[in-house]
Amino acid sequence: MGRWEPNARGRLAEAALQLYSEHGYEQTTVAEIARRAGLTERTFFRHYADKREVLFGGSDELRERFVQAVTDAPPSAAPIDVLAAALDAASGLFTERRAHARRRQAVIVANAELLERELIKLSSLSAALADTLRRRGVAEPAASLTAEAGVAVFKVGFERWIADAETREMAQVMRETLDELKAVTAGG
């Protein structure tokens, strides 16, 4: 990327989110997103495959954050504690991002195609987590179940974190949500 397009990726993502919020996802074109960002369509396509992917530019980083935390956990840690550490690490990505997350979620839930893409993102996250847990020596089905539990907590915790009245940090909401899952499965 040339120096004449500083943070083109972030500017395109912000412009897209603005336009999707203002006019709807369906009604917005790549040309409009590029114009709003002060960039060309060509630059858009250097960063994103299409107008859907611009909303999922952080998926790889999120997955990497989870995977790295699972990899870095002490060898003796139980899978559920590894998961807790990973949720904590992933929450760090969202610091100061709650307003953005709320706007993004409002766009996503209004469109079936985007909701599908979100499901694929979470499924890919679960697969990566299970794979990383297996590489730590966690057997099946514990690895897959821990991964699915992690994505469940992330999904439910995320919705709580972006709720209107919520002011606590994401890491705290995730810890509480994981504790709630433990209580539920313990029959509490």
Add this chain to the structure above:
Amino acid sequence: MGRWEPNARGRLAEAALQLYSEHGYEQTTVAEIARRAGLTERTFFRHYADKREVLFGGSDELRERFVQAVTDAPPSAAPIDVLAAALDAASGLFTERRAHARRRQAVIVANAELLERELIKLSSLSAALADTLRRRGVAEPAASLTAEAGVAVFKVGFERWIADAETREMAQVMRETLDELKAVTAGG
């Protein structure tokens, strides 16, 4: 449906699965499915919206089975025990269906579009479960977490049940998988 087309819906589903297994999902047309079933395209479209939906004809019944079991559970039952009963009830749908389930799964995992549709099915199941639990008076986030845990157990348990060497009944595999989830979340 006329009496001259007995079990048209089931015949179309079986014909579609045969063709998808033989020639691939992409390569198969609705006309070929109808011909294999000895029916017309018009009849196909009376039963299914498109060639993708023919693989998901049982989704509503599965969701209904889960929801009915949750609704019917004793008012005093803890959410996790309600979930166990629902997994048991849902397993009843798959009696004598393992060979079919294996063939279907082989088609699904070979195609990204079908995998997406499967994710939507499971997401819709989770939403219905959470909704039914809330109507039983289960608070949030327990309702959503129980529902997500249920879908996680169903998904992982289903994969175990269709594994090559597996011979146990689905209900038993689901019970064991739920127990494994409890062990994982308890830190075991």
